[in-house]
Amino acid sequence: MFYKNIVLALLIELGLEDLAKYPFIKEAGEYIKKLNIQIEDLNHPDYINIIQRAKERIKDAINKRMVSKEIQKAEVDILSFPIALLIVRMCNNDYLASIYSLAEAIRIEEFLKYERKSIISHIFKTVLNIDVIEVLEDNLMHQFDYKIKIKEYLKRSTQFHELEWKLINRVVNQGYVYLKTHELIRLIREEIRKIIYNRIKNMATPKLPKVIEDAVSEISGMVQKLIINKERISSTLTPKNYPPCVNYALNTLQKGQNLPHFGRFLLSTYLLNIGKTVDEIIQLYPKLPDFNERITKYQVEHIAGLRGGRIKYKCPSCKTLQTHGLCFKDETCDEIKNPLQYGRVKSKNKR
Amino acid sequence: MDDKTLALMKQAFKQYYFKAGDKIIPPTRMSEREFGYIPFGGSMIRHLSFKTFGDLYALLVREAPHSVYYSAAYYHEPTLPMHDKGWKGGDLIFDIDADNLKLPCKKDHDLWECKNCGLKRIGLRPEKCPNCGEVSISELNWACEKCLEAAKNEALKLIEILMKDFGINKSEIKTYFSGNMGYHITIESAEFEDLDQTARSEIADYVSGRGLIPESIGVFKRATYEDLLKNLPRVGEPGWRGRLAISFKNWKVKGFDNDNDVIKKIATLYGKIRYSKFKKRLEVEALNMGAVIDTMVTTDVHRIFRMPDTLHGETGLLKKMCDNLLDFDPLNEAVVLSDELVEVFIDYSPKFRLKDQIYRTFKKEKVKLPLMAAVYLAGKGLARVI
Numbered sequence: 001m002f003y004k005n006i007v008l009a010l011l012i013e014l015g016l017e018d019l020a021k022y023p024f025i026k027e028a029g030e031y032i033k034k035l036n037i038q039i040e041d042l043n044h045p046d047y048i049n050i051i052q053r054a055k056e057r058i059k060d061a062i063n064k065r066m067v068s069k070e071i072q073k074a075e076v077d078i079l080s081f082p083i084a085l086l087i088v089r090m091c092n093n094d095y096l097a098s099i100y101s102l103a104e105a106i107r108i109e110e111f112l113k114y115e116r117k118s119i120i121s122h123i124f125k126t127v128l129n130i131d132v133i134e135v136l137e138d139n140l141m142h143q144f145d146y147k148i149k150i151k152e153y154l155k156r157s158t159q160f161h162e163l164e165w166k167l168i169n170r171v172v173n174q175g176y177v178y179l180k181t182h183e184l185i186r187l188i189r190e191e192i193r194k195i196i197y198n199r200i201k202n203m204a205t206p207k208l209p210k211v212i213e214d215a216v217s218e219i220s221g222m223v224q225k226l227i228i229n230k231e232r233i234s235s236t237l238t239p240k241n242y243p244p245c246v247n248y249a250l251n252t253l254q255k256g257q258n259l260p261h262f263g264r265f266l267l268s269t270y271l272l273n274i275g276k277t278v279d280e281i282i283q284l285y286p287k288l289p290d291f292n293e294r295i296t297k298y299q300v301e302h303i304a305g306l307r308g309g310r311i312k313y314k315c316p317s318c319k320t321l322q323t324h325g326l327c328f329k330d331e332t333c334d335e336i337k338n339p340l341q342y343g344r345v346k347s348k349n350k351r
Numbered sequence: 352m353d354d355k356t357l358a359l360m361k362q363a364f365k366q367y368y369f370k371a372g373d374k375i376i377p378p379t380r381m382s383e384r385e386f387g388y389i390p391f392g393g394s395m396i397r398h399l400s401f402k403t404f405g406d407l408y409a410l411l412v413r414e415a416p417h418s419v420y421y422s423a424a425y426y427h428e429p430t431l432p433m434h435d436k437g438w439k440g441g442d443l444i445f446d447i448d449a450d451n452l453k454l455p456c457k458k459d460h461d462l463w464e465c466k467n468c469g470l471k472r473i474g475l476r477p478e479k480c481p482n483c484g485e486v487s488i489s490e491l492n493w494a495c496e497k498c499l500e501a502a503k504n505e506a507l508k509l510i511e512i513l514m515k516d517f518g519i520n521k522s523e524i525k526t527y528f529s530g531n532m533g534y535h536i537t538i539e540s541a542e543f544e545d546l547d548q549t550a551r552s553e554i555a556d557y558v559s560g561r562g563l564i565p566e567s568i569g570v571f572k573r574a575t576y577e578d579l580l581k582n583l584p585r586v587g588e589p590g591w592r593g594r595l596a597i598s599f600k601n602w603k604v605k606g607f608d609n610d611n612d613v614i615k616k617i618a619t620l621y622g623k624i625r626y627s628k629f630k631k632r633l634e635v636e637a638l639n640m641g642a643v644i645d646t647m648v649t650t651d652v653h654r655i656f657r658m659p660d661t662l663h664g665e666t667g668l669l670k671k672m673c674d675n676l677l678d679f680d681p682l683n684e685a686v687v688l689s690d691e692l693v694e695v696f697i698d699y700s701p702k703f704r705l706k707d708q709i710y711r712t713f714k715k716e717k718v719k720l721p722l723m724a725a726v727y728l729a730g731k732g733l734a735r736v737i
Contacts, residue, residue: 140585140587140588140589149542150517150542151542151543151545151546151550154546154550154553154554155546155550157553158547158549158550158553163562163564164564164566164567166553166556166557166562166564167553167554167556167557168553168556168557168560168561168562168563168567168591168637169562169563169564169566169567169591170567170590171588171589171590171592172516172517172557172589172590172591173515173516173518173589173590174515174516174518174589175517175518175519175542176518
């Protein structure tokens, strides 16, 4: 295996463009190290483009939830990444670190989808220690691009709640799970996000040059506005009589953590059924790392029966929620079959 | 159980363990596992650890327990409370129990007893006692030869999936008769040992055929006939697609009598019954083709499991490794107690076989039985020493 890795490394030539696409890999770090830039150098006008690009990366994350894929100059892009990390670190805001790392992970995912197979294998091996094997021509397996060991698949697939990710819905043979490129790449988004997030969290906090200090206060200002906005919105709902599953979903949203698709479905159907409007519901979501207002609006309207098949969806039953691991029952739940019954039963029991 | 019967059982177990020292294969990674046992007439004692096989064997001979368990998990400190043990990993385990197969013969040999009025009957447990209306009713599950054979078939199905789909070598799959109603399968492999509860539950669902969606075999809600001809699985494909392709041969669809047009047959059927009904049919088919396992056992990473080469307190039979499962006869090969005669009173017992001897049905009678048969009935509470 060791020998095989050396051969693989020799076969792969990573150009500057590649390092710009994947600035979190070791080779990009080595490239920057060789340039021997000191932090105080950043005040020099030569670096203005780099700092500008670093700020853009963060603003993209805040405004568009994905860092732009455009690479104008590879060197600038590569250097802007650690500077963006530093700015996020110095803003000292968990929410920002969270959305920024996800936005970078989505950018990387977009590049990987169309990447050379040798680079995909190299990144999976060196960054995540996963052996990805290319599926060569085979009549029965021609629709797949890669295979990975079952345990590597399961360690990542169980974070998804959609049934298509269940092992039984995959082609499994001789210890391997067969995947198409986009599936393989989707599998590791969260891990890449965590790598970037941890790099931000573990960064030292050096004395900053003026130009970085300015960037930090600019970005901090943006984040503050965003947070005030969210808090105003979330304070409109103070659910005392919501069932624990719905409260769990709400709390997850309020912490800005990822809520699985089915959790969002539960929340939307529940709130629509108790008389909340589509707009009130959409306003709950902006804290989510992957929030897209247009898509969320469409989805909630769809659930409300205003679009698509014009079916107003019912709130899922307690049994279904259990299957999806979203049931957090308390004693009131023993008497109900659907979360919608909770409020009524709880107030009756109080009396 | 009365004291005399308990004493007989304990003595029988003690005698066996005393002689069987060299037949017991110590569990691997022994010092990392938690052990537990149920003494005759007592309740479970857990969180034990043994550094050497000598220490463990001394316990078997001294206590001659009703049941002995060891953890599938490996811990840093097996004797500490669960949260402090430090989970390091664990064997991948499967439990196949004839009782979960819900076979038709259950009603011929299972027994129930009302905890209120004491009414006893053969058959499936009713929801409430027909005599007094009590809902608290105890149940005695019996495994007849048909049950054990059916459990063996499930084990064979499971082993095939583990070998073909999971790529596990036959030598890594240890199959045991459980000592009572079925089979245990243990896989000790670095490939699977560090999987968490959710990953294990995915494996449990996979082998039992649970959670399969039509999309995984190329059947979408809006799929056209042509889409289906292209996407439906062919015989020879790996995994569940291939497994279902084989089963499609047996699906009956009007107008399709031969095996040549299986794909067309299924595509036509889909055109007739559409998505929801097709999905239901597929789900039933997958469950039939999967192995019936107790998913809780596979999923629970802290589970303690009966230790191989120990006796089962409800039967006196051994949890025994099956080198050749196909030919394994549990009611012969797992019988290890002596044939010394003991006198017992039998309340009721169905017909059964142990070794090569067939025992008739007994009803409220005093009989002299070989120790192995006396323990077999006494362990289930059907006989008592007089």
